[in-house]
Amino acid sequence: MAAGIVNIRRDVDDKFYRYRMPLLLTKIEGKGNGIKTVVPNMSDVARALSRPPTYPTKFFGCELGAQTSFDEKNDRYIVNGAHDATKLRELLDVFIEKFVLCKSCKNPETDLIITKQEEIIRDCKACGERTGVDMRHKLTTFILKNPPKTSKKGKKKGGADSPSNGAHAEAATPPIDGEFDGESDDELTKRIKAEAADLNADSKLAKEDWSVDTSEEAVKARTKAAESLMANLALGDDDDDDDDANSPYKQLGFWAQDNRDAGPVEIYKKAEELGIAKKHKSVQVLVQSLFDEDIVKQIAANAPLFKKMVTSEKHQKSLLGGVERLVGMTYPELIPSVPKILMAFYQADVLDEEVVTQWGTHVSKKYVDKETSKKVRKASEPFLKWLEEADDDDSDDE
Template identity: 70%
Template sequence: MASKTVNIRRDVDDKFYRYRMPLLTTKIEGKGNGIKTVVPNMSDVARALSRPPTYPTKFFGCELGAQTTFDEKNDRYIVNGAHHPDRLRELLDVFIEKFVLCKSCKNPETDLVILKHGRNEEIIRDCKACGERTDIDMRHKLTTFILKNPPVKVKKGKKRDVAGAADGVGGGGPPVPGSPEGEGDEDVDPGNESDDFLTKKIKAEAAGLSSTATIDNEGWSADTSPEAVKERVAALEAGLANTVLGGDDDGSDDDVNSPYSLLGKWIEEKKEEADDPKAFCVAVYKRATELGIDKKHKAITVISQAIFGAEIVKEVPLYAALFQKMVTSEKHQKALLGGVERLVGLMYPDLVADIPKVLMAFYQFDILEEEVITQWGTHVSKKYVDRDTSKRVRKASEPFLKWLEEADDDDDDE
């Protein structure tokens, strides 16, 4: 069974907050003077934070005044003494605040960068979400450990998997698209780019920049200094203001006061009272229209997460009319698949095995098209969930993809 996941910022009580991590677990081993606390899923937690697992483990030791042990080969991270899991989770929140979240926008999409000033060294957080570089309190004992064990640098010309390998290279959270790695020829779906419309435009503008510029973690060449980032944003805003204001990214589904979050919470509240699924479909559509997002593809992602539950296979026929009304493009279909991905991958992990039935239900109601499902099933993306979850969901979808392929073959034979 997949481990429970929680918001990286546990102070954000929003189930639609996209940055999530596994809930830290602990195991007490030994007795007497040899008693110790093992963190079995430290690598998974650190991967979600894009930090080496040694960093939060060492942080625990600094805060608790305890010795720590790292056995990276066997994936064992140990804090001497017996420590309650709630205490370590509280300390993890402090670590995230001090060494992960951008001090400006509170987004976890950050890299740790070591700057040298003569003989002195400084650690900063380089935020890929807002472009700000914010300092870290160098008085904390962990900074000494980080300076001696710096994050591994990304080689020039190669993209970074932001969800990160266990060594914690780089920063950024699950939603940022990464590069193919490891198994086979998996790639990130070109249609599943970052939600930030302005970032897409910046990428396009950056294509013509000098190849001698420094490499950015999004995979394009550009000067990543705060001044350069702000300059590019200002220049693009001047020419794209009208486009951005009318784009599909008005408001973020990460903002608890955005129309997307308001719609999601409204659906969750009203669903308990709804006796007639058809009438509820109409009510949801009207509410989305009132919020001005009835045509936005991100509204589909939110609705699919809020309206479905553990009985999604049985619920699809009940709410099919709503999605038939609102899913009007390939982008809407991908947004629906993204919402389903979050639902079964993060909120109801036991439902991953049922993903073929879910896809079949949407397919039979002509909500999802064969080409879109096939493309989605063969392209891993980190837009909606972390890379590992994305792989797991797509792996589970293989029986349905195979059925689609065989059905096409039969049609060709006929």
């Protein structure tokens, strides 16, 4: 691989660390007074940080006392003078610390918000804290004059998109109870409908599949699923009320199973009403209750809900645990479909490559018995191989 991949926080020595970026590359061009340093993969690095590529380039100029230039159309980002890659990588670490990482939890999953008072805030999607940046730094003047552009979040993986593709929205409103990112219910409903329509042509089919079938076979299938949900809703961790028939998780599970066609907004509202919308265990419950034999089709229609609720590595692992229980215990005939299921969640921007790879190579008894865990992971091998080959293809392209 020409550029290599490193942890966004290079002080974190964990090969399974969720947040990754390409290793910054440099190329010296010209000579004499016209010598300059080009950063050929600045766009890829910046995309992984969810920042415009002009920000770290300008930061280098501020720190080095050098002029910078940008040709966004031709994807060229230049710092005047000769600067080796090691120096710029060290400066990138400083930029990440000052303008990307949450000051509270040190997570890079932040948006930059410009307030009415022209202060720049890091809004953390991981812990919810809002922390300011040092407004004395020269880069802040550039950011105020060139605020982040509002744009749709791109896919984290696949094709030309790299992790955390796309700039975060400018001046995003903080999440409010009962809403997605501060939007009104009407606005949210419109947005989710629009997103769901774009996700997959099969989404309409998925919704039709949820129409009530009163045949004897269908009734038996629903009864089987309900009994399985009650029996298999053990969550594999330390919640004291999981065994209680009235636990909020079981309430959510049975409600979602009976209201599959309610739509992402109403399902999320129900989880909020029960006080568990942000709990990672809720994700597992919803996987077990919203899906049946047609899970591959149904994922597309529910993608906006899971994109909203899956906000950390722990949430992703819980989702995978739900998949294990669904295909391993409720619908074992679905085990051969595990690669398609994983692909659907991956393409919906819900699962990250690193998390799936780690899950697929480590048998666990947390959600199912060891033998079932082995079977599910064995079935996932074609998808894991595809991920590996996709990485190899990216390396060749570079």
